[in-house]
Amino acid sequence: MRTTIIKRTLRVPTSDGAPGDGAAVARQLDAALLRSGFKASRDLLEHVSGLHDAEEFAGDTVRAVKELIGARGQHNPYFKEFPHNVPDTLAFWWECVRDAVEQGVEPTGNLLDLPGYGRVQHTYEEMLAAHDDLVPSLKDRVTVVRLGGTLEEEVQRLFEELATSPIPLAENDRALLGELAVLAEDVELDVPVRENRAILNAARLVAQRPLQDVDTVTDVLRLAAEASGGDVTLEEPTRFRSFRRPERRALLRALNEVAESKLGDVNQHREAWKRLGERLHPHEYPFERAQDVFAVARKEKVARSFAGQVELAFADGDTDRAARILANAPGLLLRQLDRLLRNGAADLPARVGEAVPQVSSRVLISVLEHLSNRSAPDTARVFATRARRVWIADDDRAPLDPAQVAPIVEVVEDELVRRLPEHSALHVDDEVLDVVVPVSGTEEGFGVLPRGSKLTFEGDVLRFFVHWRQQAKRTDYDLSAVLLNEKFEYQGQVSWTQLKDGGAVHSGDVTDASAGATEFVDVHRLRTNARYVVPQVNIYSGEGFDDVAESMFGFMTRDLDQMGKPFEPSTVRARSSLRGKGKVALPVMFEREGDTWFGTWLHLYLRGSAWGNRVEENRDVVKLIAAAALRRRYFTVTRVRDLFARMGSTVDAPAIRIGLAQDETGAVTTVAELGKLLSD
Known part of the structure; x- marks a missing residue:
């Protein structure tokens, strides 16, 4: 939970260990964080300096931030000198065939049968030796990590932040709220999102505490789904568990207290209600309106929504x-x-x-x-x-x-x-003006913004990557990119079938991820004629995005004179988890204009095929999505600023600042908190 809190909030819970001299460890911590693009705040360094167990505390902190940006794994590309000395695609394939013949292997026409294809042929240490050290740049990211409260205080704080969110949470945050609901104190809260209410009530149901804020039949169905380990959003079918008798009574009593006018809502999830009725045995309890719910589901009673x-x-x-x-x-x-x-x-x-x-x-x-x-x-x-x-x-x-x-x-x-709250002054950081005000949760990760949000960055080279680790069977993900001109017309692509095209270079196809696998694509700003670059991750074979042990997409930038190994933590601009039901992921798209890159978050998944997804098969759909995403007008922070201007200021009210992250004073309203700022 300590690691989770650091990754989620960039606050480090204090240690309750014995006092001691940890000054040397504090200096080491700061240096280790800097290598990953982070900086310890003054109060965090002072706290570490006074700890006897400072080494363990610092190690936990460094591991957490490395996980946050995806730096825990060994990112070893197929071509160890990438982005240099990447061969032409056909020449590379012929080389794999020649090596197979020399080893006595009969070529079958399937690349995967060639012993030299798809499996990294060098160690991670050999790859490191092929690259010079990174030359630091003022453009490299530095993110501050701060000292928080005690672990118990941080658990409670995060629990209340998630529970009272005015927007529906993403799947990872819903799972986290379920964990925190068991650990945190069950205090009285205003919980506006019904899925969150169901998650809290599921914890109360198991603990045999009174249920709260149940006023529709769908609230009870969500609660039963969450308590069964199913989908609280009700978008996916749930296999309901057997409930204990006190739990059945609590659920049926909650149904019995719902207004009769809400019975029409049963029709929307009729099959789920019939399955739940088999578990609750409503005829065994004296709750007539609860029995009516299941009668509507069986079409024995009519109720129109x-x-x-x-x-x-x-x-x-x-x-x-x-x-x-x-x-x-x-x-x-x-x-x-x-x-x-x-x-x-x-x-x-x-x-x-x-x-x-x-x-x-x-x-x-x-x-x-x-x-x-x-x-x-x-x-x-x-x-x-x-x-x-x-x-x-x-x-x-x-x-x-x-x-x-x-x-x-x-x-x-x-x-x-x-x-809007009263304010004496409003300060909006320029970097958030094109950020979309969130109306639902986003992917777990670092630097991730809501769909449609734009971010601006500079660099001679744009590098994006996918990393995945399979769970139970061989899994092959393919990182690719579609290159488009200013009219969104197809200009080319880079993938395992075309390692180089239009100023873009692929790091090589890796087809097995038992120990984790990474693929990279470099796009050189001065060598490409493409106006738009749309990365995609195709599942060629094996486990889906929801099934693998881990999967992530991220991007970084660097100047040509920075050198460095393919994955440099301090250059990572963003890292997003890949979790979705489709077979093709479209995390973000990029636009090149002069010396500047613009990124627009997409967070989309295409259905794709059950097997063998390739960029050649979905590039036309990707063109439509890219054009639609860029032409759409989003509700951004700029519009919030304009609403504040209409409101006017109040002399005695506090000033408000809107930015991407908290400052030392903790007085910044982040984009994630804008929903509460706009709530009544």
Whole structure:
């Protein structure tokens, strides 16, 4: 848990060990952190200096930050001198065939059968010897690691931060919240996200404590799924466990207390309810409304949901009736705004004005972003689920009339302005102006930003990498990149089938990751004509992104005179976990403009094929996604700054600063905390 807290917060829990002289270890800690691109704060160094067990404490800290940036493994490329002396693809393949013949192996036409292909032919130490030391640069990243509270205090602090998040958490954070719910004190909290409530209630259910904040039937289904080790979001089927009798009674009592008007929600997850009923035995308990839930699931009782009533109204062509029904469900009303506008609903600004005070800020932000992209049809509609799975459809919707959209936008913005905290001054760091305000959780990692966020960096060479380690069977991931011009037209690609193209160089194909494997791609700013570079990770064979022991994507930059080994921790700009259901990952895309690189986070997964995914097969889809991602208008920190400007300042209020990370005073509102800043 100490390591988890350091990786998640960059705060190091204090040690309760005996006092002693750890001054020498403190100096070693600072030097070790600097080699990985980190810097210990003054209070952290002072704490280490006064510890008897300083060496163990410092070792834990260094290991945690190395894990954070993906520096724990040995990143050994296939070609040990990469990016130098990488051969032409066909010449390399012929060399592998020749070596096989010399060893008495009959070539079969399958590269994987060649003894010299796909398996690193040199040791990690031999690779290191082929590279000069890294020349430090002022452009290299330095991230501060600070001293936190006690381990118990940090556990409680992180628990409350995650539990009270105003946006749905990513999968890794949901799992962490479940762990913390067992360790932390169960204090009274305002928990706005229903998945988080279910996670906390699952811990209470097991501990036989009273359940809290259960007011819909779906809350109980989420709770049962979480308590069974399933998917609390209900997007994936759950195999419900056998519940103990006190647990069954608690779940059924919670169902019995839900208002009868909520029974229509059962229809959305009817099959899950039928499976859960087999585990709860509702007929054995005197809870009539709970029994009605399962009767609805079995279609023995009819209950129509709000969504069902709305669909009937639209099917009848009665848009005003649909709007009146939606007025009883404010969140659903705002999610149906586009449809209501296209069907000519009357008095929408007034209806929206009545609804917005009851709607979460993340929904308001999503509505504003959606409406800002509806003045013209898209070349393609790119959909992404909360699981980051993507699919594409034609945009056959008529554009919305700006004159009708404008008053609705004004109403929604006025509500967000009302929720902003009073401030005497606002300071927004330039580096976050193009960062998207998060409305859902992002991938676990370092320097990871919400989808659509842009970051700017410089460097002669852009280097990105994938690292994975298989769990039970041979697994082959392939790092590739599509090269596009300024019109998003295909210019080339670099992958295991083409090791060099258009100023980009591949480090070589590694096809087995029993001890971990890494592939790199270098793109030289001065040698490439490509305007856009879209990396992708293809699963060629073996375990999926959710099944391997570990998988990650990251990128770094360096100047040509810096030298260094392929993976230099201090040059890593970002590192993101790869966890998704698809077979092709699109973590980020890059744009080259003059001396500057721009990165745009995508966090998307394509379905792909069950086996043999290659860049040649999905490059056209990637072009559409890249164009759609860059043309889309996102709700960024710039728009938040503009809302603050509309609000005006208050003399006696505190100043607010928005940035990427906390400073020494801890007074910075980070991008991850913007949701709370905008919440009522």
